[in-house]
Amino acid sequence: MAYKDRVKPELLRIYEILLTRTKISKDAYYYFLNLKKGFDGESLFDEYTKQFKIDHLFLNDLQLEVRNSSFQIDALMISTKVLVLYEIKNFEGLYQWGKEKFTRTSGTFLENPTMQLEKTKVRLELLLLEKGYSLKVEAYVIFVNPEFTLLGAPSDANFILPSQILGHFRNVQAPAQLNAEQIKMAEMLANQHDPIYPRKNPHYNYSDLNKGIICPECGTLSKIYSGYFHSCNKREKKVNVKKAIQSSIEDFRTLFPEDKLTSSRIMDWCGCGNQKRIYRVLRNDYQMIGKNRGRYYG
Template identity: 75%
Template sequence: MIVIAYKERIKPEHLRILEILLTRTKISRDDYYYFLNLKKGFEGELVFDAYTKQFKLDHFFLNDLQLEIRRAPFQVDALMIRTNLLILYEIKNFEGIYKWRAEKFTKTTGTELENPSLQLQKTKVCLELLLQEKGYSLKVDAYVIFVNPEFTLLGTPNDSNFILPSQIPGHFRNIQAAPELNAEQIKLAETLMNLHDSSYPRKKTQYTYSDLKKGITCPECGTLAEKFSGYSQVCTKCGNKMNVNKAIRSSIEDFHTLFPEIKLTSRRMMDWCGCGNDMRVYRVLKKNYRMIGKNRGRYYI
């Protein structure tokens, strides 16, 4: 049996943007806490993915679906497609000791979190409506799965749709091997993939090119080197010996992530990569990207 990730999980674009900005500028307090939440959530999703691979579940998984029903957006963290059943997972990476309440989880320190079963129920209803609209009548089971081993929830009702950390192995072991997926299940997976909207508007962080420090980043720790020389150099923070050409290429990719609408020109990338051998930047562009146009109108894709 194998796990088939029909839609692989990728790092959220906004998380990647904030990671880059942290190396090149100061971000607001709100953006920093938003970054921490995004990072923690993504790490939790990776833990979930590791479980599905560990127990070798022979099913399709669709990850990070951004869908819409009747102009109402909803997000699916993970969806398992079985022969006659869909299993919806809301993944949480909470940590600490909380007490269950119908609407909130409360911590002894006073911290409160919305009971995620409220969001799960909303997502389940939206998914069922969308399936009906597309002509599918499949049962949907839904769970909130808590992947952090340092999370404890006191007073959980016996009939809750929660999977606590100690229950995860048993949950996946109890999922019976499914018959080979037929064309109908494959068609459903493709339908949901086509409905996924990767460009759905999300929280935006404001930044401008002039406000960002220029240089190349260490691939190990992300420290910015504003000057570079030779084929390799040692990171001043972590001591990693980094390949300058690879660091230049990575920095060019960072630029494209931050400014996808701006053309990659050799002059712009030489400025972006900081103080160093401009010909080296040019050679990295020429080797790894396709040149469009000539002379002053030349750019790379």
């Protein structure tokens, strides 16, 4: 059971929006692909926990800090006797294990995630100790991609390989009643989560972005639209214009959180469409703040 649900990282959302409205550099695109692949892997992990209906508490995507050192946890399972820390990896391909790196026959390599896992485990234990908890912490790197193979890994490595995932989750299915202290600990960790931790946002300007409404299903940008429905060229289906306007407004808020939602700005952002439809969405779905020329929506 998820005590703290996983949400799509805001940085990933920013890149997804930018890809529909502008061209980004090759390096930025590869960075986006890595972000997306990581989130896809974490979502696949969540599907396993839902599939087995595990009774223990899960806290997903925690950003924590202890002694001025920040650390990130992909997933943490709280049971009656132990905490299980999961570092989720969505690697694919054939690799040879090494103490510091995994290497392919082509010569490319990946950093051995055990090094990061140990740092995260120690920092979690320090945080728990500072908060008055001494529960045992187990830590695993779990490789969720079925197309990943690792050769030569030592038998005592804290790895859960794709072929071991089902067996691992079967072993943790035993129902156990969590006590109030463990639920209190889960609440403490969730409250310690910092959703606005420092990150390197891509650089973009409003004037450089293409305007229009986005098809909520496929991301196609329409610069001209009218009526209640609009034909999406990519999907060859009708797009609900109201939903597309709502989605585009939320995209604007993601990209420009400090800017006010004014009717003139959103009409420009949504392109050459029916301005009355845009105004109606703002009036019905957002709170009007101020009057006359100083009016905006929140």
